[in-house]
Amino acid sequence: MSIQWYPGHMAKAKRQMIEKIKLIDVVIELVDARIPESSRNPLVDEISSGKPRILILNKVDMADDRVTISWAKKYEEQGYSVLKVNAQTGAGTKNIPDLVHRLTVDKRAKLENKGFNSRGDRALILGIPNVGKSTLINRLANKKIAKIGNRPGITTAQQWIKVGKTMELLDTPGILWPKFEDQSVGLKLAATGAIKDDLLDFQDVSVFLLKCLLLHYPHELSKRYNLNDLPQFEVEPTIDDIVTVLDDIGKRRGCMMSGGYIDYDRTAELIIREFRGEKLGKISLERPE
Ligand code: GDP
Numbered sequence: 524m525s526i527q528w529y530p531g532h533m534a535k536a537k538r539q540m541i542e543k544i545k546l547i548d549v550v551i552e553l554v555d556a557r558i559p560e561s562s563r564n565p566l567v568d569e570i571s572s573g574k575p576r577i578l579i580l581n582k583v584d585m586a587d588d589r590v591t592i593s594w595a596k597k598y599e600e601q602g603y604s605v606l607k608v609n610a611q612t613g614a615g616t617k618n619i620p621d622l623v624h625r626l627t628v629d630k631r632a633k634l635e636n637k638g639f640n641s642r643g644d645r646a647l648i649l650g651i652p653n654v655g656k657s658t659l660i661n662r663l664a665n666k667k668i669a670k671i672g673n674r675p676g677i678t679t680a681q682q683w684i685k686v687g688k689t690m691e692l693l694d695t696p697g698i699l700w701p702k703f704e705d706q707s708v709g710l711k712l713a714a715t716g717a718i719k720d721d722l723l724d725f726q727d728v729s730v731f732l733l734k735c736l737l738l739h740y741p742h743e744l745s746k747r748y749n750l751n752d753l754p755q756f757e758v759e760p761t762i763d764d765i766v767t768v769l770d771d772i773g774k775r776r777g778c779m780m781s782g783g784y785i786d787y788d789r790t791a792e793l794i795i796r797e798f799r800g801e802k803l804g805k806i807s808l809e810r811p812e
Pocket residue numbers: 524581582583584585608609610611612650651652653654655656657658659
């Protein structure tokens with residue numbers, strides 16, 4: 524799902540999120556494991572108001588395992604409880620209720636001390652569009668929850684979904700806007716499909732993707748497109764290096780215009796679609812410093 528965000532949307536989404544967070548014990552922040560930093564919304568810190576938080580690296584099936592491990596380590600060092608998940612198959616999701624239960628131990632003890640029967644552990648999944656929030660909710664619920672309400676600004680009655688014996692999950696995710704400030708963040712979000720395609724310049728995105736592939740995944744790139752004599756880049760390839768590869772891929776895939784010119788729009792779109800369709804393998808577009 525792609526949404527265009529305007530200041531009014533953002534203010535409303537923030538207000539709604541603050542209201543929702545009052546109802547819950549644990550915030551589950553979902554990010555795309557291929558671009559964990561770029562797919563976070565900095566507002567989560569502010570609106571979580573000190574509640575325990577889980578950071579889920581989702582789509583691990585599409586990301587580079589070694590890079591995902593180093594991200595998980597980095598976030599754990601920052602104090603997050605981190606899980607690596609494939610919401611589509613459910614891999615890694617079984618640990619969620621237990622982790623939520625562990626994180627609510629203090630709260631439950633306090634309630635019991637005051638003589639209250641402790642209820643289920645209440646959690647909310649939040650994140651920017653396209654990180655897999657609905658897929659994860661459906662997976663945890665073991666059924667398809669209506670998508671209605673999964674849009675900023677639309678309010679529906681809150682429902683709690685029972686997950687396992689101890690956890691209750693809010694049936695609609697919290698949707699936050701993606702980061703806008705930095706061009707490279709925008710390109711990463713675009714490459715993974717988190718930004719509406721008709722807002723994109725495919726050529727810019729493909730140049731960015733090729734730069735990353737040439738630097739970190741030359742083997743995967745040459746295998747996919749039969750590029751035999753790819754140079755090994757120690758530093759970022761130049762635009763000329765990238766255009767040479769773009770030309771090569773265009774020719775090999777028959778993305779040509781009359782007169783023997785490369786059709787760069789088609790070539791760019793092909794590379795982006797193949798990256799998104801995992802045809803290039805497990806690729807991470809950002810790594811911890
Ligand atoms: P939302 O906007 O955050 O609710 O994202 P969705 O749940 O609609 O998921 C966006 C896209 O990512 C859909 O095409 C999902 O099928 C896909 N998706 C979600 N989780 C995973 C995952 O773990 N692995 C893969 N490969 N795809 C996923």
